[in-house]
Each structure stands twice: as C-alpha cells, then as structure tokens.
Amino acid sequence: MVLRSKTSARLTAKDTVLLADFVNTTGDAVFDGTLKQALAVQLEQSPYLNIVPESKIREALRLMGKPPDERLTNDVAREICERQSIKAMLAGNIASLGDHYVITLAALNGANGDALAREQVEVDRKEQVLKALDKAASNLRQKMGESLSSVQQFATPLEQATTPSLDALQAFSLGQAEHLKTKDQAAIPHLRRAVELDPNFALAYATLGVACINTTRLTEGVEALKKAYELRDRASEREKLYIQAHYYEEVTWDMERTLSVYAEWRQTYPRDTLPYDNAALTYSILGQHEKALDFASRAMRLDPRDAFAYQNLGSAYLALNRLDEARSIADEAIAQKLDGSEVHTMLADIAYIRGDWTAYDRQIDWARGTQDEPFMLFWKAAGLAAKGQLNASHQTWQQTQLELTNAGLKDLSGALLTLEASNDALLGYPATGRQKASRALELSRDRDVRGLSAEAFAFTGDLAKSASLLADATRDFPDYRFLSHVLAPLVQSEEYLQKNQPDKAIAALEPARSYEMGTGPRSGGFMPNHLRGTAYLKLGDGVKAAAEFQRILDHQGVSAWDVVYPLARLNLGRALALQGENAKARTAYQDFFAAWKDADPDIPILKTAKAEYAKLN
Incomplete structure (x- = not known):
C-alpha cells in the first residue's frame, strides 16, 4: 500500500x-x-x-x-x-x-x-x-x-541496478562510502565482499575495478571491470555509462570510444562533473592539453569544490608549461583542503623544472609516513636519474621497490622496475637494464609489465627477447590498444634503429603519433619524438631531428623527470652540428652539461657527450 x-x-x-x-x-x-x-x-x-x-x-x-x-x-x-x-x-x-x-x-x-x-x-x-x-x-x-x-x-529497477541482496548492498554501501572519500584501500575489502555475496552485482564490480586500479592492483582491477562490462545490462543508464567508460579506458585503452561515452554521458546528465573530469584526463593522455584544460575548467564551473577538476586543471597548465597558473591552482587546492598526492606531485614538478630544490624536497617530504610515500620516492628516483645522479637514483629505487613489495603491490613494483631498466639502458648500462627487466617479470606478469619489459629489452639491445615478449603480450591481450598503438610501435622503432633502418623506424612510429606528449603512466610521453628524432639523426637530417628534440624541450611539464628530457638537449646539439651550426650546437651541449653538473662522472652517455663536444671545439 x-x-x-x-x-x-x-x-x-x-x-x-x-x-x-x-x-x-x-x-x-x-x-x-x-x-x-x-x-x-x-x-x-x-x-x-x-x-x-x-x-x-x-x-x-x-x-x-x-x-x-x-x-x-x-x-x-x-x-x-x-x-x-x-x-x-x-x-x-x-x-x-x-x-x-x-x-x-x-x-x-x-x-x-x-x-x-x-x-x-x-x-x-x-x-x-x-x-x-x-x-x-x-x-x-x-x-x-x-x-x-x-x-x-x-x-532501472533497484534490484537490477544494484542487487536483490540486502547484505551485498550493505557491503557495497560501506565500500562506496570509503571510495567517495578517496580511501580506496579501505573500500576494497567491502567491495570484494559485495561481489562475493552477489556475483551478478555489476556496479560493485565496477567500483571494485576502479578502486583496485587507483591503488595499482592492476590485474584484479582489469578483471573486475571486465566482469562489470559483461553485466552492464544489470545497471542503471547512468551506471552503465560509468562501466562502459572505464572498460574502454582501462581494459581496452580505446580512447576514442572512451571519449564517445563521456560525450553521451554529458548530453544525458549535463550537471554531472564526472564525464567532464574524466574527459579532461583522457585528453591529457592523448597529449591534447588545451582540450584537457577546457574540460577541467567546465568541471570546475559545475562544482568549484571538485578535487578532480583542480588536479586536471593544474596538470593541463603544467603540460602546457604555464607554470605560474599550475602553481596557483595547486595552492588553491591546498587552501581548500582538496590536495592529495597528485597536487603535491604537481608542485614537485614545478619546483624541479625551476630548480627550487628546497620547495622540491618539501613536496617529497609531504608524503613521508603515508601510503603515498612510495609514489613520491619513485618520482624522486626518476628525478635523480634525469639529473645524471644514477647512484643516488638506484638507492632510492631500491627503497621504493622494498616498500611496494612489502605492501603487496607487485604489479606496480614490476612496472616501475621496467622504467628503471629503460633509464639504465638509455644512459649506457644495457647489462643492468636487462637484469632489472628480468626481475620485473619475476615480480609480475601484468600486461603493462610485459609490454614495458619488451621496451626495456629493446633499449638494451636484446631484440630477440624484446620481440618474443611483445608477441606473447599482444597474443594474450589482442584488444589492449596501449600495447598495439603505443608500446609495439616504440619497440619496433627501436629495433629498426638498432638494425640501422631509420626510415622504417620512422614509419613504425605512426600509430603512436596520436599519443605523443601525453601524460600519465600509460601514454606516449616524449618517447615517440625521441625515437623519431634519433632516426632523423641517423638519416643525417639535422633540421627534422632538431624539430623533434626541440618539441620535447618546449614541453618539460609533460614529464618533468623523464630521463629523455635532458637527452633532448644533447641530441639537439647533435642535430645542430649536422646542420653546420657549431656555435648553436656548443650551446646545446653546454646546456646539457649544466643540467648534469652534479651527475656521476662515469655515465657512458656523459663521456660520449664530452668527447663529441671536444670535437666541436
């Protein structure tokens, strides 16, 4: 009644x-x-x-x-x-x-x-x-x-949109409450319990998947999102959009379909901030930072207290090298108590770019004793490597690896170890690069770890191992576009470079062109430009090579602590020398040496650079 x-x-x-x-x-x-x-x-x-x-x-x-x-x-x-x-x-x-x-x-x-x-x-x-x-x-x-x-x-009826089980709904409610407070570590046990009580609870699987990915439990997160997608017809229209968007973004990494879902979401629910927030994030992955800026601004207009809007807006300004505006957004987020690790990482990026090491250390220390400490240690290790301080970087990497392994985050630990392996190889230490890539695979067989290990082995010169890993990963994850559209082109381009086939190296990079200058752990970043510029150097085309390396140098905010950034200074010098612009080339080399003034003196790439510079004089 x-x-x-x-x-x-x-x-x-x-x-x-x-x-x-x-x-x-x-x-x-x-x-x-x-x-x-x-x-x-x-x-x-x-x-x-x-x-x-x-x-x-x-x-x-x-x-x-x-x-x-x-x-x-x-x-x-x-x-x-x-x-x-x-x-x-x-x-x-x-x-x-x-x-x-x-x-x-x-x-x-x-x-x-x-x-x-x-x-x-x-x-x-x-x-x-x-x-x-x-x-x-x-x-x-x-x-x-x-x-x-x-x-x-x-x-959509509640029993279909959620679950007919009150116990499962209670567990989900507890997990969702923690998730909305960005306490995903605390949310996960409740969400696991919800899907255990009702294996057809689509929304609980979706929230579990997002919470796991947010806490770098990548394999579990992907599997939960796959299950949510299979059950998406058991969700409301709004939650169906949520499930589809995260499936395309995290499971298949299909950015075009992801953006299409967010467009439909905005049209149906124009006052929701989430499709604006996540569209901004997607555009940043694609390297389209002006569009990311636009969508983050629109999200903030809808909800001036939207923490994600602050993060995305600041990141877009940073990627566009608009450092003062990025700093202003970060400061405002802190003043309104909307700051998390992303905001403090942003401030560390700005301090790193400006060489303000007191401010930089303050941001790194912010995370001390918190669950974010391993992530800030990773950035510190990467930053040391990009300054040529490889011994100190390795020590910080080891501390990071220990904390991540003790926390049970083996997927993330393996992924970060592949990045250290690539850094070692790029700076002239292929043997240690191979050792670390092998150890990463012992930690995790996650799809990203396998793909990134293939990239690291390519940089070390082990082309057979690289090709084998890439073929296996592509076979096991045929729908994963980060492999097929980013990592595979990068690996194939490096293989062609080592075989002295620069024309083929350039052609191999075409699928990755849409993702270069993207930010985030899964993006093209600087690497497509680095490899394309290296190929032009091999072809003797100093003008085109210089354009690729200059594009990296103009966008340090995209990846402030990427070791490829200082190498772009060196490679710009090489490109200018090819053009006969020896005075400008010497300046580029000097910029590289200035950036590496505190570098370990025995790094092979530094020794090579000094020998090349001596010949310019």
Missing part, C-alpha cells in the same frame, strides 16, 4: 537536492546506510534531479566545524541546506510495525522544513523492501517535477 500526500511545490531542473541519511528504527543493522545508497542509485538515474555532490557536503560540514563523515541527520541536513541555499532535502525512514516494515520518503523545503512531497509504503517481508523503495522513489521523482516519460526512461 502506498500513501501519497499533496505536493506543495515543484522543483526546477536548476534546483539542488540534498540526500539525508536514512533513519533506521528497526534494529536490523542490514538497513544502516544501505537504503540511502539504494535511494541514491535510484535518484541519480534522473537527468532532472540535481543531487548535491559529496564534495559540497564535506565542505559544508567543515565550515560547520563538523567532521567530514558526520552523519547527515535531518537537523544537520537542514542546516547545510540553509547555509548552501539548497532548495530541498530528501529524508527517509524505515520502521517496523509488527512483522511489517514501513518506509517513508519525504521531500522537505530546505529553508523551513515544510513537506514538498511524501511517499509511504508498507511491506510484510524484508525481501520486499528494495522493490517498495524503488516504487516510492519513482513516485516521488514525479511529484518533485520530473516528467512521467523521464521517470519511465531512467528508472
């Missing part, structure tokens, strides 16, 4: 709605947090309702002097509405009446608490609660102003 009260006012599409915590007086803990989560899933399907995001709620609680995880009782929710000029709040209650359950939903005026609409339903079994809540929420959406056609189109 459903009882309805008269609607006293209707919301407009521009009004915001705050979802309060459910009041559970049944004594059954399975309803704690669970019904609010279920109601959120139902209401967030609506393109009409504008649910207040968690970021705004946390900020309001902070201004009220309350902890960010304060329970949103009706009184607390009312106060937030008054402070934030929120039009309405939704309150829910479940009570037991003998053997029955009574569920009440009420839309209340945010200013005075007057009822705007109310729904009440009574069921005689616990198993009927979700279905009854679903019906009541759909009715409430209509009474708050949403059209019947919209409610019918965007109203």
